[in-house]
Each structure stands twice: as C-alpha cells, then as structure tokens.
Amino acid sequence: GEDVEQSLFLSVREGDSSVINCTYTDSSSTYLYWYKQEPGAGLQLLTYIFSNMDMKQDQRLTVLLNKKDKHLSLRIADTQTGDSAIYFCAERESGNTGKLIFGQGTTLQVKP
Amino acid sequence: KAGVTQTPRYLIKTRGQQVTLSCSPISGHRSVSWYQQTPGQGLQFLFEYFSETQRNKGNFPGRFSGRQFSNSRSEMNVSTLELGDSALYLCASSLGGGRGPSSYEQYFGPGTRLTVT
Numbered sequence: 001g002e003d004v005e006q007s008l009f010l011s012v013r014e015g016d017s018s019v020i021n022c023t024y025t026d027s028s029s030t031y032l033y034w035y036k037q038e039p040g041a042g043l044q045l046l047t048y049i050f051s052n053m054d055m056k057q058d059q060r061l062t063v064l065l066n067k068k069d070k071h072l073s074l075r076i077a078d079t080q081t082g083d084s085a086i087y088f089c090a091e092r093e094s095g096n097t098g099k100l101i102f103g104q105g106t107t108l109q110v111k112p
Numbered sequence: 113k114a115g116v117t118q119t120p121r122y123l124i125k126t127r128g129q130q131v132t133l134s135c136s137p138i139s140g141h142r143s144v145s146w147y148q149q150t151p152g153q154g155l156q157f158l159f160e161y162f163s164e165t166q167r168n169k170g171n172f173p174g175r176f177s178g179r180q181f182s183n184s185r186s187e188m189n190v191s192t193l194e195l196g197d198s199a200l201y202l203c204a205s206s207l208g209g210g211r212g213p214s215s216y217e218q219y220f221g222p223g224t225r226l227t228v229t
Contacts, residue, residue, distance in 0.1 A: 031216060042116075042202055042220040088155065097168045098143050098206050098216050102155040 006089055006103035013111050018076040020106045022089030025070060029091040032065065033100065034074045037086045046074070046087075076108075084110045114139065116205050116221035124227045130191040133224045135203030137184050143167070143208025144186040145218065146178060149200040158201075161186055162208045190226075198228045 003025045012018045024032065030051050035043040049056045049063045049072070056063045062075040076083055086107050090100040117136045125131050137144050145168075146158040157170040161180035178188040184205075190197055204218040 033218075035220075042222045043204075045217060045219060048217070092216055093168075098145055098160055098162075098204075098208055098218055099157050099168045099170075100145075100147075100155075100204075100218060101157070102147075104154050 004089055004091055004101055004103040006087075006106045008104060009107050009109070011109040011111065012079050014079060014081055016079055018079045018083070018108055018110075020074045020076075020087050020089075020108065022072040022074075022103055023070055024072065024089070024091045024101075026091055026094065026101070027067075027070065028094040030094065031092045032063075032072050033090040033092070034061075034063065035088040035090060035102075037088065037105070039085075043088065079108075079110050081110045081112055084108055116203060116219055118201075118203050118221040118224050120224060121222065122225045122227075124229060125193050126229055127193055127195060129193050130189065131193060131226060132187055132189045133201055133203075133226075135186045135188075135205075135221060137186070137203075137205030138219055141205035141207055141219075142184055143206045144180055144184065145204045145206075146186070146188050147202045147204065148172075149202055149223070150198075155202070158188065193228045195228050198226060200225050 005023045033048040034046045060077045064073045086105040088105045089103040093099040119134045143162045145160040160168040164180045175191045180186045200223045202223045204220045206218045207215045
C-alpha cells in the first residue's frame with residue numbers, strides 16, 4: 001500500500017534555512033502536500049505541488065519534487081522561532097477522493 | 113470566510129459508551145474527511161463524505177461510522193468506546209468536486225480531543 005516516510009526531528013538556528021524531507025511510494029499520486037501543526041491545534045495547509053512540477057516557491061517556502069526518486073522536500077528560508085512546529089508531508093490517494101496519506105511528521109525545533 | 117469548526121473540543125467518556133462528534137465545513141465545501149491522530153499511529157484516515165455519500169473509507173472497525181447532512185455538516189460516531197480510541201479526531205473539508213487542484217485543498221478544523229477512561 002501507499003506509505004509516506006519522514007525524518008522525525010530537525011533542529012536549526014534562527015535565521016538559518018530548514019529542509020524537511022519526505023519520501024512516498026504511490027507513483028500515481030497527483031498532489032503532494034505540506035501541513036504544519038502547532039501544539040494543541042489542527043493542521044494548517046502550507047503549500048502543495050502537482051506531480052508534473054519540479055519546484056514551487058511561495059514566499060519563504062520552497063517545495064522540491066523528485067518524481068523519479070519519489071522524494072519531496074520543504075525548504076523554509078530564514079527560519080523563525082514561530083516556525084517551530086510539526087510538519088507533515090502527505091500524498092493524495094489517486095482517484096476521485098480527497099483521502100490523504102500522511103507521514104509521521106517532522107518536529108522542527110528553532111533555537112534563538 | 114469562517115474556517116472548519118468542530119464540536120465539542122474536548123470530551124471525556126468511559127469505556128463502553130458511545131460518542132458523536134460534529135464537524136461544520138467551510139461554506140461551499142462539499143467534501144468532509146475525518147482523521148484520527150494518536151502518538152503511536154500518527155494521522156490515519158477514517159472516512160470521506162461527499163454530497164451525503166461515503167466516498168472512501170479507511171481501515172477502522174465498524175464501531176466507527178459517519179454521516180453527512182444536506183448542508184454538508186458531518187458527524188462521526190464511535191460506539192462501544194475502547195481505551196485505544198483516545199485520540200485527537202480531525203475533520204477536514206474541501207470543495208471535492210474534482211475540478212483542478214483547488215478542489216482537493218483540504219482545510220482542517222482544530223480537532224476534538226477524546227479521552228476514554
């Protein structure tokens with residue numbers, strides 16, 4: 001079945017760039033998503049990329065997609081303490097459905 | 113535009129009881145999905161409703177059920193609660209109409225924290 005894998009923890013200094021990586025297995029996935037979850041809150045949609053794109057940039061966020069290796073990354077430029085949260089990568093199951101398959105989440109710790 | 117709302121936010125139930133959680137999607141959204149989030153299993157898909165019909169279902173026992181009303185609001189029900197049902201239950205809404213990428217942008221509510229004792 002489909003599976004999404006992420007590293008569990010990343011620590012960076014304020015002002016540095018953060019790169020969170022994700023691998024997925026379903027080659028027929030059309031959309032891949034990044035969500036952010038702060039303590040006690042739901043998931044906030046950050047950005048997503050269509051599978052025929054290699055890169056998408058949205059202000060401080062850059063998403064890179066390597067479809068051949070089924071590898072997705074999220075780069076956060078100039079990371080701030082407010083970026084500390086859990087980041088989830090998700091792929092949308094193929095077909096006429098909104099079902100998302102999530103990775104385990106990467107905890108980003110930003111040190112001042 | 114108001115976001116996805118979920119009620120109640122917190123709930124404490126006893127083993128064997130049943131519970132109903134409610135989700136109101138963003139205005140105009142016709143698809144509602146439910147997810148269970150636990151520290152051990154992460155985020156797992158429960159089911160998706162679109163125009164009052166269940167469109168997709170995850171791998172959960174029949175004790176978990178849901179429905180969607182004509183105004184797109186959705187409820188999920190868990191019967192005969194078990195300790196392992198303690199989790200954050202998240203609801204997400206989307207247009208769901210299959211017309212382009214925005215149709216599947218899913219927006220999540222704050223969740224209902226269910227504790228089973």
